[in-house]
Amino acid sequence: VIPDKANKTLTIWDTGxxxxxxxxxxxxxxxxxxxxxxxxxxxxxxxxxxxxxxxGVGFYSAYLVADRVVVASKHNDxxxxxxxxxxxxxxxxxxxxxAEFPRGTRMILHLxxxxxxxxxxxxxxxxIKKHSEFIGYDIELMIEKTTEKEVTDDDEEETKEGExxxxxxxxxGEEKKTKKVKEVTKEFEVQNKNKPLWTRDPKDVTKExxxxxxxxxxxxxxxxxxxxxxxxxxxxxxxxxxxxxxRAPFDQFEPTKKRNNIxxxxxxxxxxxxxxxxCPDWLSFLxxxxxxxxxxxxISRENLQQNKILKVIKKxxxxxxxxMFEEIAENKEDYEKFYEQFGxxxxxxxxxxxxxxxxxCELLRYHSTKATExxxxxxxxxxxxxxxxxxxxxxxxxxxxxxxNSPFLEEAKRRDVxxxxxxxxxxxxxxxxxxDFEDFKFVCLTKEGVKFDESEEEKKQREEDKAAxxxxxxxxxxxxxxxxxxxxxxxxxxxxPCILITSEFGWSAHMEQIMRNQALRDSSMSSYMVSKxxxxxxxxxxxxxxxxxxxxxxxxxxxxxxxxxxLFDTALLTSGFNLEDPTTYAERIHRMIKLGLELxxxxxxxxxxxxxxxxxxxxxxSMEMVD
Numbered sequence: 001v002i003p004d005k006a007n008k009t010l011t012i013w014d015t016g017x018x019x020x021x022x023x024x025x026x027x028x029x030x031x032x033x034x035x036x037x038x039x040x041x042x043x044x045x046x047x048x049x050x051x052x053x054x055x056g057v058g059f060y061s062a063y064l065v066a067d068r069v070v071v072a073s074k075h076n077d078x079x080x081x082x083x084x085x086x087x088x089x090x091x092x093x094x095x096x097x098x099a100e101f102p103r104g105t106r107m108i109l110h111l112x113x114x115x116x117x118x119x120x121x122x123x124x125x126x127x128i129k130k131h132s133e134f135i136g137y138d139i140e141l142m143i144e145k146t147t148e149k150e151v152t153d154d155d156e157e158e159t160k161e162g163e164x165x166x167x168x169x170x171x172x173g174e175e176k177k178t179k180k181v182k183e184v185t186k187e188f189e190v191q192n193k194n195k196p197l198w199t200r201d202p203k204d205v206t207k208e209x210x211x212x213x214x215x216x217x218x219x220x221x222x223x224x225x226x227x228x229x230x231x232x233x234x235x236x237x238x239x240x241x242x243x244x245x246x247r248a249p250f251d252q253f254e255p256t257k258k259r260n261n262i263x264x265x266x267x268x269x270x271x272x273x274x275x276x277x278x279c280p281d282w283l284s285f286l287x288x289x290x291x292x293x294x295x296x297x298x299i300s301r302e303n304l305q306q307n308k309i310l311k312v313i314k315k316x317x318x319x320x321x322x323x324m325f326e327e328i329a330e331n332k333e334d335y336e337k338f339y340e341q342f343g344x345x346x347x348x349x350x351x352x353x354x355x356x357x358x359x360x361c362e363l364l365r366y367h368s369t370k371a372t373e374x375x376x377x378x379x380x381x382x383x384x385x386x387x388x389x390x391x392x393x394x395x396x397x398x399x400x401x402x403x404x405n406s407p408f409l410e411e412a413k414r415r416d417v418x419x420x421x422x423x424x425x426x427x428x429x430x431x432x433x434x435x436d437f438e439d440f441k442f443v444c445l446t447k448e449g450v451k452f453d454e455s456e457e458e459k460k461q462r463e464e465d466k467a468a469x470x471x472x473x474x475x476x477x478x479x480x481x482x483x484x485x486x487x488x489x490x491x492x493x494x495x496x497p498c499i500l501i502t503s504e505f506g507w508s509a510h511m512e513q514i515m516r517n518q519a520l521r522d523s524s525m526s527s528y529m530v531s532k533x534x535x536x537x538x539x540x541x542x543x544x545x546x547x548x549x550x551x552x553x554x555x556x557x558x559x560x561x562x563x564x565x566x567l568f569d570t571a572l573l574t575s576g577f578n579l580e581d582p583t584t585y586a587e588r589i590h591r592m593i594k595l596g597l598e599l600x601x602x603x604x605x606x607x608x609x610x611x612x613x614x615x616x617x618x619x620x621x622s623m624e625m626v627d
Contacts, residue, residue, distance in 0.1 A: 015104040020078035066109035134196040140188040228324040237293040265291040282349035394420040407496035490536035500575040506531020509576035
């Protein structure tokens with residue numbers, strides 16, 4: 001490739017088989033007879049799909065940048081000829097007056113005034129790197145190199161024609177004066193030095209080569225975390241190298257971000273690097289290369305979207321990516337780094353990819369009541385389950401610290417049942433899709449349907465408590481009216497007086513909070529998704545026992561109403577909900593504080609602000625007036 005800024009031409013020259021006069025006329029004569037049509041016909045009839053030798057393919061795109069194209073070619077069976085056209089519907093073919101012209105083809109583009117950027121070394125280099133970096137033969141670009149050279153004044157002086165050279169005596173010890181001169185040289189430089197690493201056997205590729213290749217295709221300054229190099233053969237043939245980076249990009253879940261970082265090649269010719277059908281959204285962090293043997297070279301985006309081959313490639317990429325993640329998981333330290341960076345992607349995969357949900361569940365890691373330091377896998381949780389445990393218990397919330405002290409865990413802790421902590425907002429969506437793991441149902445401790453295994457004695461005691469507290473439950477429901485759907489005895493509390501739970505299939509308190517914080521939320525949807533609250537009371541707590549006594553004695557006791565509201569508000573807070581009326585709640589707390597400090601109504605009067613007195617009469621101070 002030779003850019004010539006002086007003549008505004010770009011020359012592309014090869015030493016291939018060249019073309020005869022007849023070839024020039026047939027291949028370049030008209031668009032209808034161009035190589036593209038013949039090439040497509042050859043593909044349809046099962047011909048050779050190799051790009052080399054198919055000269056006319058895409059030839060007329062040259063006129064997008066050039067107003068005149070000259071093609072000189074020499075075939076062994078013919079003399080050298082020149083084809084020339086300005087794309088005006090006519091062309092000329094003439095013999096070339098150059099006996100030294102070697103075999104091959106030379107195409108000279110006379111560039112348009114507004115397309116001279118294609119003479120810039122950097123622009124041509126970028127084009128070659130993007131589209132032909134892994135072509136099997138060398139692509140050389142003519143580049144200019146400027147070097148500084150020291151020359152003496154003598155070398156600079158040239159004798160003029162007709163003048164005799166002057167003879168000067170040089171005294172001993174006298175140094176000749178030198179100066180630096182910039183010398184411009186032109187030479188060819190190979191542009192596609194990176195060889196297609198995916199075509200080699202994985203056993204023959206070193207770690208260093210994988211690392212260098214990763215940096216070349218990703219522009220990452222760090223090494224990769226893991227690599228998967230594989231080939232698929234059979235009905236479909238393609239080779240691929242997939243990399244998992246060490247860190248997630250800062251704009252990973254931005255809607256405007258490029259959704260795919262896997263470059264698509266067809267027989268080592270670059271096709272595109274933003275083919276969204278090549279890789280699902282949740283794997284958008286993977287970087288790598290896919291080189292297909294079956295896709296046609298001139299495939300358009302529209303055809304690509306419809307192409308069945310692409311669907312098979314996508315399926316294989318997902319499968320191999322999951323294999324790579326399982327390999328990373330074998331090294332605890334590496335997987336910890338990987339999960340920290342890409343755990344959300346795996347969870348997004350569970351939400352979106354129903355076919356691979358089971359495999360992805362095995363890759364999840366959560367802290368729990370028994371795994372406080374290092375997160376645990378679901379498989380490990382199952383191995384630690386008690387004999388009679390039939391469910392996997394979990395709780396969702398903002399932070400691990402908050403969940404560790406949650407009242408929902410009281411009974412589970414007492415029974416030594418392990419509970420998973422899910423602190424990622426996306427976990428709420430994951431649990432909507434995943435109902436069980438290895439035939440054990442997932443149960444949320446903040447929702448209805450929590451049942452622990454009970455002995456006959458415990459069941460009998462529960463029935464007795466139910467009968468004894470029936471009146472209190474009805475009275476509390478009457479007081480709270482629409483605020484709760486029902487009031488029942490708890491199965492999950494052991495030390496707290498009460499708690500608020502949601503229905504099994506509605507939003508949890510944490511999910512409600514997430515949805516409320518959505519900037520563009522639809523309030524109409526939240527109205528029917530916000531689940532009704534159920535209040536659970538603990539019959540063994542002294543506050544609840546005292547309330548029962550008061551209700552049994554006098555149903556219209558005013559303090560009962562106040563206490564029920566106070567219990568409801570505190571339960572809202574401990575269960576992760578927001579207070580509907582914080583001011584009223586604060587007033588109730590203040591009244592309690594006064595009761596605790598044994599302050600009466602007269603103390604309230606004292607605390608009221610003193611009205612400003614009128615101007616005092618002469619001889620009396622304002623202090624006396626207040627007294």
